[in-house]
Amino acid sequence: MAALTPISRKPLSMVLPTVAAAGGFLGMFVGAGQGSALLGILIGAALMAALAWVYITVLDNERVARWITILGMGVIGFLFAGFTGLIVGLLAGWFFAFFIFWLYEGRYRQRLLPYLTGQQVFGHYLFRVICGAIFVFLITPILVVLPLSFNAQDFFTFTPEMLRLDPEGYSLKHYRDFFTNNEWQRSFKNSLIIAPIATIISVSLGTLAAIGLSQSHVPGRRAIMGILISPMIVPLIISATGMFFFYSDIGRFMEGTLGMDKNFVGYIKVVLAHAVLGIPFVIITVTATLVGFDRSLTRAAANMGAGPVRTFFKIQMPLILPGVISGGLFAFITSFDEVVVVLFVGSASQKTLPWQMFTGLREQISPTILAVATILVVISIALLTTVELLRRRSERLRGLSPA
Amino acid sequence: MTDASQNAGPMLAADGTPLKQSLARSLRRQKLRALLLIAPLLLFVLFSFIIPIASMLFRSVENGIVEKTLPLTVVALENWDEKSGELPDEAVYDAFVNDMIVAVAEKKHTRLGSRLNYEEPGISSLFRKSGRKIRKWDPEADAPFKEKLIDADKGWGDVENWRVIKTHSRNVTPGYFLAAVDLRLTPDGVAAQPEDKQILVKLFGRTLFMSLIITGSCILLAYPVSYLLANLPMRVSNMLMILVLLPFWTSLLVRTSAWKVMLQQQGVINETLVWLGLVADDARLVIINNQIGTIVAMTHILLPFMILPMYSVMQTIPPSYTRAAKSMGATNWTTFWRIYFPQSIPGIGAGSILVFILAIGYYITPEIVGGTKGVFISNRIAYHISSSLNWGLAAALGTILLAVVMLLYWCYDKIVGIDNVKLG
Numbered sequence: 001m002a003a004l005t006p007i008s009r010k011p012l013s014m015v016l017p018t019v020a021a022a023g024g025f026l027g028m029f030v031g032a033g034q035g036s037a038l039l040g041i042l043i044g045a046a047l048m049a050a051l052a053w054v055y056i057t058v059l060d061n062e063r064v065a066r067w068i069t070i071l072g073m074g075v076i077g078f079l080f081a082g083f084t085g086l087i088v089g090l091l092a093g094w095f096f097a098f099f100i101f102w103l104y105e106g107r108y109r110q111r112l113l114p115y116l117t118g119q120q121v122f123g124h125y126l127f128r129v130i131c132g133a134i135f136v137f138l139i140t141p142i143l144v145v146l147p148l149s150f151n152a153q154d155f156f157t158f159t160p161e162m163l164r165l166d167p168e169g170y171s172l173k174h175y176r177d178f179f180t181n182n183e184w185q186r187s188f189k190n191s192l193i194i195a196p197i198a199t200i201i202s203v204s205l206g207t208l209a210a211i212g213l214s215q216s217h218v219p220g221r222r223a224i225m226g227i228l229i230s231p232m233i234v235p236l237i238i239s240a241t242g243m244f245f246f247y248s249d250i251g252r253f254m255e256g257t258l259g260m261d262k263n264f265v266g267y268i269k270v271v272l273a274h275a276v277l278g279i280p281f282v283i284i285t286v287t288a289t290l291v292g293f294d295r296s297l298t299r300a301a302a303n304m305g306a307g308p309v310r311t312f313f314k315i316q317m318p319l320i321l322p323g324v325i326s327g328g329l330f331a332f333i334t335s336f337d338e339v340v341v342v343l344f345v346g347s348a349s350q351k352t353l354p355w356q357m358f359t360g361l362r363e364q365i366s367p368t369i370l371a372v373a374t375i376l377v378v379i380s381i382a383l384l385t386t387v388e389l390l391r392r393r394s395e396r397l398r399g400l401s402p403a
Numbered sequence: 404m405t406d407a408s409q410n411a412g413p414m415l416a417a418d419g420t421p422l423k424q425s426l427a428r429s430l431r432r433q434k435l436r437a438l439l440l441i442a443p444l445l446l447f448v449l450f451s452f453i454i455p456i457a458s459m460l461f462r463s464v465e466n467g468i469v470e471k472t473l474p475l476t477v478v479a480l481e482n483w484d485e486k487s488g489e490l491p492d493e494a495v496y497d498a499f500v501n502d503m504i505v506a507v508a509e510k511k512h513t514r515l516g517s518r519l520n521y522e523e524p525g526i527s528s529l530f531r532k533s534g535r536k537i538r539k540w541d542p543e544a545d546a547p548f549k550e551k552l553i554d555a556d557k558g559w560g561d562v563e564n565w566r567v568i569k570t571h572s573r574n575v576t577p578g579y580f581l582a583a584v585d586l587r588l589t590p591d592g593v594a595a596q597p598e599d600k601q602i603l604v605k606l607f608g609r610t611l612f613m614s615l616i617i618t619g620s621c622i623l624l625a626y627p628v629s630y631l632l633a634n635l636p637m638r639v640s641n642m643l644m645i646l647v648l649l650p651f652w653t654s655l656l657v658r659t660s661a662w663k664v665m666l667q668q669q670g671v672i673n674e675t676l677v678w679l680g681l682v683a684d685d686a687r688l689v690i691i692n693n694q695i696g697t698i699v700a701m702t703h704i705l706l707p708f709m710i711l712p713m714y715s716v717m718q719t720i721p722p723s724y725t726r727a728a729k730s731m732g733a734t735n736w737t738t739f740w741r742i743y744f745p746q747s748i749p750g751i752g753a754g755s756i757l758v759f760i761l762a763i764g765y766y767i768t769p770e771i772v773g774g775t776k777g778v779f780i781s782n783r784i785a786y787h788i789s790s791s792l793n794w795g796l797a798a799a800l801g802t803i804l805l806a807v808v809m810l811l812y813w814c815y816d817k818i819v820g821i822d823n824v825k826l827g
Contacts, residue, residue: 028679029679032678032679032680033678036680037679037680037681120735123735127627127631128631130627131627131628131631134624134627134628135628135643135646137624137703137706138646138647138650138703138706138707139646139649139650140665141650141658141661141662141664141665141703142649142650142653142657142658142661144661144664144665144671145657145660145661145664148664155669156663156664156667156669156670157664157669157670157671157674158671158674201447205443205444205447206444208440208441208443208444209440209441209443209444209445211440212436212437212438212439212440212441213437213441215433215436215437215440216433217430217433217434217437218434218437218438218441219434219438224441224445226816227445227448227449227453228444228445228448230448230452230453231448231452233760233808233812234456234764234805234808235760235761235763235764235765235781235804235805235808236764236766237764237765237766237781237784237785237801237804238456238459238764238784238801238804238805238808239452239455239456241459241784241788241797241798241801242452242455242456242457242458242459242801243451243452243455244788245455245458245459245462245794245798246454246455246458246459247455249458272451273451275447275451276447276448276451276452279444279447279448333652333654336654337654337655337656339655339656339767340766340767344785344788344789354654354655354656357656357660358656358767358771361656361659361660361663361771362770362771369660370660370664373654373656373657373660373661376653376654376656376657377653377654377657380649380652380653380654381649381652383652384645384648384649384652
């Protein structure tokens with residue numbers, strides 16, 4: 001369909017104003033950097049329109065024009081703003097060389113339906129630009145945090161050195177602080193103690209229950225499902241309030257009557273609370289995996305004399321393992337990220353990483369938070385990749401084509 | 404074969420029991436096995452989640468402290484007519500001092516004082532001060548107490564204070580719920596809180612209003628993106644999906660701290676605007692510690708929860724419908740509004756309820772970027788738990804919030820079904 005749309009060269013009256021508008025937009029940023037945004041808009045628009053006119057009417061050789069633009073704008077950028085300017089200039093040059101000929105040759109219509117009117121084509125690209133802006137909105141906060149965590153100053157903004165890409169402006173000192181500061185290390189260790197134990201509890205109980213729920217005759221399945229999912233639905237602040245009242249009574253009982261160590265009881269409380277919060281995720285992912293599970297396999301195993309336990313570990317478990325692991329990852333990240341409940345249920349010796357970040361954000365703002373944030377982003381990218389790979393593997397195992 | 408079974412009456416299983424009975428037994432066993440598998444988790448959730456929530460509900464009406472601290476007084480006060488306008492008789496004072504001597508010894512009287520202080524400001528210091536004097540009295544030798552007690556603190560000569568004690572001596576009180584909606588229980592019945600204390604209804608209103616705005620802006624931003632993702636070729640849309648899933652998977656605190664970095668006065672957005680000359684250096688935008696900050700940050704945080712259900716609904720809309728509409732002469736707008744949009748409504752509904760439920764109970768983000776103007780009811784709950792220690796009121800606020808969420812959850816179940824919740 002796409003290849004059938006014939007393309008033809010477009011008149012200058014359409015190409016030049018559009019290129020000028022784009023040039024003006026770039027000029028605004030350059031102009032603002034040099035002092036006057038308005039002047040920048042005018043110069044940028046005029047320059048780009050002139051460039052387009054020269055390329056189309058005089059030069060008419062796309063490859064040459066592309067190299068002239070890229071190198072030329074790179075040099076201009078370098079003269080204005082050093083190394084950063086060079087990079088911005090090269091990128092802008094590449095874009096304009098592409099943009100001018102994309103418009104002039106009418107390539108923008110190539111992938112669209114042939115009968116669209118000009119207005120519809122415009123609408124199509126406007127829509128793409130709007131979506132692009134929303135994607136930028138989604139991703140910018142994360143992209144801002146990454147470079148700022150390498151800031152050599154104790155600021156939360158980009159310093160001039162950083163913008164010049166000067167190595168002086170960057171340092172690993174916030175990371176060093178994270179790895180040497182006792183407070184951060186203790187909370188990191190606490191997170192690494194609490195999250196895995198909570199995950200093990202919720203995965204083992206959750207998998208069993210999911211297998212039970214997927215049997216064909218379960219009395220009151222909807223009600224049970226509702227109860228098991230409820231920790232995900234009830235707002236965290238309410239769960240935290242309820243747990244605060246209840247667990248402080250339980251804790252007093254364990255410390256007073258059973259004579260347990262105060263610290264140990266604190267860990268038990270937080271682990272139990274986090275395990276409950278992770279359960280809905282395990283239930284949802286594992287039941288979703290079990291939907292596609294072929295029951296005749298367990299029957300075949302039973303037929304050949306395997307007991308239920310053996311059937312489970314040899315036949316069912318390997319097949320649903322991807323679902324169990326991704327459920328476990330969800331449970332892990334829930335506990336690893338959780339701050340409200342631990343804030344209410346835990347005491348200072350159970351301070352977890354998110355709790356430390358929360359106090360950091362509220363009271364003494366230190367850029368170490370950004371270093372921690374970057375580390376957490378890297379961890380979540382790793383987990384996201386793992387879950388995606390597991391999902392594909394599970395689909396392959398179940399004989400579905402990978403989507 | 405058929406003859407034989409007709410002759411033998413009911414059909415038999417291999418071991419000779421009637422087949423029907425045997426089947427019923429195996430079904431029963433199957434059910435039992437399923438329940439046994441579910442039981443450990445169910446008990447665990449009941450114990451560590453449902454019971455805590457129930458204990459919160461219980462605490463929102465529980466009020467045993469008055470009767471537990473002043474058992475004799477509560478009994479004695481029953482004979483006193485609080486509407487008469489006269490002070491209680493000697494027996495009440497006698498009972499009260501006896502109770503107080505026990506309470507002071509156990510250091511319980513200050514706790515009772517602060518409990519009653521929620522209802523009648525100032526009564527807490529009355530308990531504290533007279534507690535110090537009553538400690539030295541002897542229940543036998545120093546009687547009668549009426550004169551002495553009024554001498555010790557003239558607050559005990561005020562009928563109002565006795566009426567407060569009597570009003571709140573019941574074991575179950577609606578007082579916290581009334582306080583949660585800016586009313587209070589006075590001896591003369593239910594009355595409004597003083598003007599300057601009426602903040603909670605406004606806060607509930609603001610929570611609902613801001614959650615609606617957040618849901619609305621999530622719909623506005625999620626709709627085009629989901630449409631694009633659903634209509635692009637699978638390979639491209641999977642790549643773009645990463646941009647949606649990455650924020651979804653990133654720690655909530657990371658995203659909140661990112662917004663703090665972006666929005667503050669010296670933050671990235673303000674610096675860029677000043678650099679572009681769009682905003683003067685001395686007139687930087689105030690976009691943090693107010694409602695704008697909360698709305699922007701929470702829209703960003705909850706956006707994936709709107710995009711994912713919308714995307715999964717839009718994926719199932721066949722493109723041939725819109726093409727058919729266009730071939731019959733519909734304009735772009737008519738095609739969208741009459742054909743595409745109605746089919747995408749289930750996605751909007753599912754996403755909106757999900758986002759609204761999540762938004763209404765949010766605590767961390769409003770606490771960090773909301774300042775005082777942009778906080779939610781949940782921040783008030785946290786305040787009452789950790790700072791003002793008015794746990795009954797916190798429980799009542801939590802119960803009201805829980806009721807709202809449960810109602811929405813019920814709607815969600817009706818529209819989408821809990822079984823259809825998907826992750827990632």
